[in-house]
Amino acid sequence: MRQWVSFRAVKATVAALALAFTVAACGQSASSGGGGGGASASSSSSTGVTSTSVTFGQTVPYSGPAALYGESAAGVKAYFAMVNAQGGVHGRKLKLISLDDQYLPPVAVQQTRKLIPQEFAEVAVNGSATTKAVLGVLKPLGIPLVGPQTGATFLFQNTPSILFNVWPEYTIEGKLLGSFAQKLGLKKVGVLYQNDDFGQSLLSGVLASGLKPAKTISYDPSQTDFSPDAQQFKSAGVDGVIILAIPKPTIAFLNAMAALNFKPVRIMSQVSAIPQSFSAAPQEFPGSYVGAFIPPLQDTSNPQVAQFESAMRKYEPGAPISVFAGWGWTEAQVAVAGLKNVTGKLTRASYIKGLESISNLQTLGGTVDYAATGHVGLTKMFIVQARNGQLRPVG
């Protein structure tokens, strides 16, 4: 009897776990133009290239704490679809295989290994820690990566030849936020930052602006209760806070300040500027100042914005026309510009040369000039303000 019960118990447990992992895997594959593939790491200089197509790969979070950033893939897909509708690049249609990394570096590595036998290059991989992990796989194989969605400082130091940054380095954004706080004439500024590559890079930029924070507090990304942080800033008498955080902690911190009736000027990184912040931090998000390189999306007099929005509506009608999609669109613009520059046989070496010869390229996010700057992408950011449910120009 005892043995029978144990066997049944083990059976039920195994079944539950198998079902659990099956469901978890359901959200994992969100691919366009193919998917699957083995775990083989076989790859040659022209893998992913045929006479009629070029295949790009990417890992982004479609699930997990940063799943919203998965929206960026729609921007890449829309741009590729627009280029394909115009005949592709040198007669080749663009394909994208987009896999879920759950914002977890080990999963990103696993998914990248799946991409290797099928992809020519990668575009718009999301996250600092995940990009670091993915680079470890791509670098030995010489697979180019265009436009990781991070401005972490490590990407700008000893940049490998396969890596082409698009985002401005976080220190540029940090400097902008710090300078803006000084321009506003704030007397005592507090800084809340995430205790990792992302937060520390931004903080070093803030300090480089010459701002001397009255109070600096670091937090762990898994922290939930931000009332002690809000209280400490309030006790320090700060009249402005610079928030260098991902969306969920930002929302929790804004709500914690509201609970203390504490309303300093809020200045924050672009990574927190998600549409949902307007409803999830209803009292505190409006009025916040936010760093940006994607221009305000209601400004359709800007031809880049108009083209982006019209292509999103046409080719990705179900996807939100968001800043995140704008990231993907900008990175896809750079990846395609590199392809257009290739003359002769398309190999990874010729593609890298093509990217390196990009000069004064106008994108949605600004000007990219690898010919002049090396592998540094955008270098200019500006400040927008959350008003009436949108991010609008300051002023």
Place this chain on the structure above:
Amino acid sequence: MHNFVQFVVGGLGFGGIYAFAALGLVLIFKTSGVVNFAFGAMATVVTMILWTLLNHAGLPFAAAWVVAMAIAMAIGAATNLALLQRLHQSSPTVQIVLTLGLLILIEGLAGVLWGYGPKSLPQPLSGTPVSIASFLITPNDLFIIGLTIVIGLVLFVVFEWTRIGLAMRAVAADREVAALMGVRTRRYVSGAWAVGTALTGVAAILVTPALSLDPTMMDQVAVFAFAAAILGGFGSLIGAVVGGFLIGVGSNLIAAYVSTNLQLTLIFVVIVVVLYLRPQGLFGVRATSRQ
């Protein structure tokens, strides 16, 4: 000193939420002997259902709460009847692995059904913070603290001083003997799962306005609730409430005076010290057995 007291007051709101979640955890453990690691994910699903009732079915807030609680109780009872009831003679390890599997399963399902974007819920009691003896606290936090204490006391009275409570304690002590004495064990255990799931559901609903709702929202809250239950003695309802408030206030003080990065670490250091000095926890009863 004023700052110190404000930090204490600031920790009571989250403390109440940890206490609520710990109550659900302890109630299920006390009756069925199962440590339900999926309790946070189950509570998140209850909150997602409430969000749907409010935003898609258009129900008023109070009605949506009632319906969500009824669904929470059904989910709890069904989980017991479909899965745990069949395994009650298995080793605790098997049951723990099952609830861990459920945690992954439910979070995955919630992501597929509701997506991962942050959602918001209104506070049960909105309003600007009120000042009590110059210390600020929101009406919502006062509501959470009051509700936690009342529900904790009601559960304590039911468990200790009523026939239902006696039957539940009998089931917990020895399910087979309780059955032989005429106690309908399946009904009581399912009842505990139903009420326990509703309680953790309340914790998740109460914490949502401060955070933002997504499938993993309760992961970290659940860790603090576990800590509260352990500190309180993991079998004591009053212990769960006191443990919740102690953890809420303690983590606030650690964040304020030591480091926010060490909140969880130091909380568990305190728990290890408490358990070393008092292995049964603050409110647990020392277990003795004859060899």
